[in-house]
Amino acid sequence: MLYAEPIDRLIKAFSRLPGIGEKTAARLALYILNAKGDYVDELVASLSDISHKVALCSSCMSFSSVDPCRICADELRDAATVCVVSDYKDMMALEAAGGYSGRYHVLHGNLAPLKGVGPDELRIKELLERVGANGVEEVILATGFDAEGEATSTYIAGLLKPYHVKLTRIASGVPVGSYVEYMDSVTLSRAMDGRKVFE
């Protein structure tokens, strides 16, 4: 061990964060060592707050400091439309895109049997309860278009069939700003299949 023990411990803790290797962790730890003022106190306080003040919204399962969350509590958001996402950050990305005025349901993952993630590990039961009870008219499946995201949407679609709600899937195709020549053939086939009348 090269560094003093408390520094080494902090480097180890930082290097467990995603995308932070040992070199970056060391750089962050040395920044913390040199940090002026009450920055470290602020970081410690905000980390502690996360576990004490943030919990799952009992309705949509997103992270929130209030229950129900701001979106579920917002009377202006259409409660009859529920957009199902794999992760909280997908929900944040859709919110940042703007334009969607319905509500959400966060699964907290995708089905991944090889990683030991089955239906019971996801918030699927809560979705079924919500669709069964709440006058939901449309469920938008907005999981990713990777293998796990697709499997998760297919699985949930099967479960929701008996509920007689409108089931939709967000569109797949060429992203805005991309060139056709660089797209893979599966995406291009989908884009072709999903073509719409030019207005």
Added chain:
Amino acid sequence: MLYAEPIDRLIKAFSRLPGIGEKTAARLALYILNAKGDYVDELVASLSDISHKVALCSSCMSFSSVDPCRICADELRDAATVCVVSDYKDMMALEAAGGYSGRYHVLHGNLAPLKGVGPDELRIKELLERVGANGVEEVILATGFDAEGEATSTYIAGLLKPYHVKLTRIASGVPVGSYVEYMDSVTLSRAMDGRKVFE
């Protein structure tokens, strides 16, 4: 504000770390939200420890959890040779390289008048006291070869002249693994000037 307040606060705190932009900060914060077990407790504890358990070694000014630090307390390290570095991380890099058996002195920065860093902001006074009192025979200047590092070494060399110690500067030249053709001309001139008898 898109995220719940405690999450937003943590993102802001993370994004003050060096090299961490807002997107990465959000990714880290969401990892923290989902973190299992006592990882967050461990991170908080190690951050708190840093301010309580780590202080400057009263001899070499490096960060340490004991005083004097492990290197200054090591009787096997030559107390007559002091290697002056700008930062704690430079000292760590030299230690990782191995082979040096003297001691260190950490300045905690380089002279940078335009950034408001003058001699009083660095641990220069402590270096002079140490060289004056301790039977130091050689001072190795190991600040960087950027403009600020060079200016700092030159300034310290001037101050140390009256002390009649041997003053050396680490070598500048072509780094191991590098091609001559890609080196800038200043480096090549230095490498030429610093040539040694081939053995």
